[in-house]
Amino acid sequence: MSKKIKIDDLTNPILSEFQKAAKDYGETLKIDLHAEAIINEACKNSGLQDFGDEDFILRLDVLMRSVSNDEGLAGIGKLGIFNDQVRYLENRLKFQKFKKKFPEYQDEIISKPIIIIGLPRSGTTHLLNLIASDSRLKSLPYWESLRPFQEKILNLDNKKDSRQEEAFKEYESFLQTMPLLKSMHDMHPNHIHEEIELQAMDFSTYLPEWLAYVPEWRDYYLSHNQINHYQYLKDVLKAMQFIQGPKKWILKSPQHLEQITPLLATFPDATFAITYRDPLSVVLSTATMLSYGDRIRRYKVEPIHNFNYWHDRIKKLLMSFTENYELIPTNQKSDVYFHDLIKDNLNSVKSIYSKNSFEIDKIANNEIKEYINANKRGKHGQVIYNLEDFNVDKSEFYKSFKFYFDKFDILKEV
Numbered sequence: 001m002s003k004k005i006k007i008d009d010l011t012n013p014i015l016s017e018f019q020k021a022a023k024d025y026g027e028t029l030k031i032d033l034h035a036e037a038i039i040n041e042a043c044k045n046s047g048l049q050d051f052g053d054e055d056f057i058l059r060l061d062v063l064m065r066s067v068s069n070d071e072g073l074a075g076i077g078k079l080g081i082f083n084d085q086v087r088y089l090e091n092r093l094k095f096q097k098f099k100k101k102f103p104e105y106q107d108e109i110i111s112k113p114i115i116i117i118g119l120p121r122s123g124t125t126h127l128l129n130l131i132a133s134d135s136r137l138k139s140l141p142y143w144e145s146l147r148p149f150q151e152k153i154l155n156l157d158n159k160k161d162s163r164q165e166e167a168f169k170e171y172e173s174f175l176q177t178m179p180l181l182k183s184m185h186d187m188h189p190n191h192i193h194e195e196i197e198l199q200a201m202d203f204s205t206y207l208p209e210w211l212a213y214v215p216e217w218r219d220y221y222l223s224h225n226q227i228n229h230y231q232y233l234k235d236v237l238k239a240m241q242f243i244q245g246p247k248k249w250i251l252k253s254p255q256h257l258e259q260i261t262p263l264l265a266t267f268p269d270a271t272f273a274i275t276y277r278d279p280l281s282v283v284l285s286t287a288t289m290l291s292y293g294d295r296i297r298r299y300k301v302e303p304i305h306n307f308n309y310w311h312d313r314i315k316k317l318l319m320s321f322t323e324n325y326e327l328i329p330t331n332q333k334s335d336v337y338f339h340d341l342i343k344d345n346l347n348s349v350k351s352i353y354s355k356n357s358f359e360i361d362k363i364a365n366n367e368i369k370e371y372i373n374a375n376k377r378g379k380h381g382q383v384i385y386n387l388e389d390f391n392v393d394k395s396e397f398y399k400s401f402k403f404y405f406d407k408f409d410i411l412k413e414v
Contacts, residue, residue, distance in 0.1 A: 002378025005183055010288065010389055011303055013295035018176050023296060026075030031082050033068045035061040038082065042089035051089070052096040059203040059220075060085065066208075066217035073212050077297035081211055084200075087146065092201045094149040098239055101154065105242035110234055113267055114356055116252030117321075118275025119314060121285040123341045124194075125185070126375075127275060128252040130345055131352070132192040133371035134364040138246045143167035143189035145197035148240055164189060177296055183381040184289045194253040198236045204229040206255050209313065210290065211297070222316075226259050230266040248358075257317045260324035271356035272328055277338035278413040279314055279401045280394065284385040286310045291389075307390040311397065318404050325407070331355065339411050345372050387414065 015023065035057060043049055067073065067081055099105070114131060118124045132139035147163040167189035175182060187193075199205045204221060208214050241247060256263050263270075287307040294301045334352040341348045349368060353360055360368070387394065394414065404410065 002376070003381040004384055005180065005381045006384045006386075007180065007288070007292060010291050011301055013301060015295065019178075019296060022177055023074060023076055026077070026079055029075050029079055031075065031078045033064045033078060033082065035064050038064070038085045038089060041086045042093060045086065046090045046093045048090075048093040048097060050096050050100075051092055052099070056092070056203045062220050063203060063208055063214070063217050066214040066220075067212050069216065070212045070214060072298050072300060072302075074297060074299050077212065080297070081208070084211075085203075088200045088203070091148060094154055095201065095236060095239065097154050098149055102239075102242065105239045106235075108238040108241045109247075110237055110241070110249060110267065111247065111269065112356055112358075113249035113251055113270045114273060114352060114358075115256065115263070115267060115270045116250075116273045116275065117256040117263070118252075118254060118273075118336070119257065119277055119279065119282045119317065120254040121282045121289075122254075122275045122277035123336070123338050124252050124254060124275050125191075126345075126377075127273065127336065127341060127348070128194070128250065129192045129375070130368060130371055131250045131273075131349055133367045134250075134360075135367060136246055136364060137248050137250045138241060139192045139250050140195060140198075140240075141189065142187060142191050142193040144240075145193045145195070146170075148198065148236065153243065178293055180292055180383065181289065183383050184285070184292070186380060192250075195233060195237070195251050196253045196255060199229060199233045199253075199255075201236065202229045202232040206258075206313075213309070218313075222258075225262070227262040227265055230259065230262040234266050254317070258320035260321065260327055264327060270332065271352065272333045273336055273352045274328075274333055275336045275338065275341070276408055276410055278410055279318065279404060280392075280397055281385070281413045283307060283310050283314055283397075284387065284390070284392075284414065286314070287390060288383065288385050303389050304391055307392065311400070315400060318401065322403055322407050335408075337409065337411070342377065 038060065039057070064085070067078070073081075114137070116124050116127055116131075128139070131137065143164045143166075146167055150161045150163060152161060171187065171189050174187065181187070196205050196207055200207055204224070204226060206218070206221060208217050237249060241249075284307075287303060287310055290306045290310070291301055291303040294306070332355060334355045336348050336352070346365075346368060350360060398405070398412070
């Protein structure tokens with residue numbers, strides 16, 4: 001039985017001394033949120049100048065103007081976003097150097113990947129790590145997603161590869177700043193992560209919406225065809241596959257729900273494992289997690305605002321997905337309902353593999369079972385999500401998702 005965790009101070013947080021110090025430190029900083037400042041910092045840190053195609057600058061400029069318009073974002077929140085964009089640009093610079101040094105990487109073929117698509121907080125992360133425990137598959141550990149290209153390969157220096165060590169230091173700081181996030185969405189460096197960190201190198205994802213209130217960026221991103229950015233992702237995956245196998249990928253991102261057309265065009269032979277869950281559970285979980293993080297990121301925690309924003313955003317994701325679901329060939333998709341996944345992990349994996357003409361051999365079976373036994377649900381405690389924190393009219397909420405319940409066999413959980 002996992003420990004139940006209730007966050008009693010969600011709206012009016014009581015900060016620890018460490019949290020107070022971190023937040024106070026953020027207010028001492030003068031952070032330049034212009035695209036030019038981020039570009040200059042990335043060039044200085046990496047010693048590189050060539051970004052390749054520079055059309056990303058317009059997107060970065062739109063993003064940072066949107067971040068600048070978020071008056072509720074505290075100094076530490078601005079610092080986090082600034083540092084993230086600098087890191088993405090450093091990765092982009094290193095990728096460009098890699099492409100020049102190893103042009104033969106383009107001969108790599110991304111063949112029949114398994115791609116998990118589904119709502120955030122719907123079991124996608126568990127399913128990803130579950131399948132990634134099969135050592136025949138290539139996956140993306142969180143530490144590697146943060147910094148995909150080691151310095152030594154690029155001959156930038158002769159130091160040891162410190163990327164994993166750096167990620168662990170950041171993780172320890174993260175746990176001190178927001179300890180309960182481990183119980184909601186653990187970001188352990190060795191945990192298998194989604195490829196959105198690689199897509200962020202091309203500055204066209206929904207990721208910024210998780211870190212700030214950026215409706216201008218959201219609208220810009222949604223109004224543009226994402227095919228070129230998905231091709232960029234595939235290019236990075238080829239490079240990572242060239243550096244080290246295996247040659248068969250397990251990938252996932254909730255963003256793919258609203259990008260079915262570019263996803264199919266980029267990975268036409270993929271098997272798509274699609275997760276489904278009660279959207280009220282999804283929005284409750286998302287709003288609670290973000291509201292908890294906002295005690296550090298923002299001047300004021302507004303749980304109802306978070307709930308309403310993600311109610312609308314999840315609806316947009318699902319409307320787009322529902323409209324495009326039939327575009328995915330039947331023999332390339334496996335529907336995974338949350339209640340079935342929780343009930344029988346191994347059977348869910350077998351169902352997905354069957355659509356990929358991929359068998360679970362004895363070694364894979366043992367690896368997957370070992371992962372299941374070591375990662376029971378609620379391993380780090382289970383946060384209680386309360387409707388009362390968000391002033392939700394359950395009946396009205398469910399009405400707004402009638403189209404989703406009509407199309408798929410979703411069980412209501414709340």
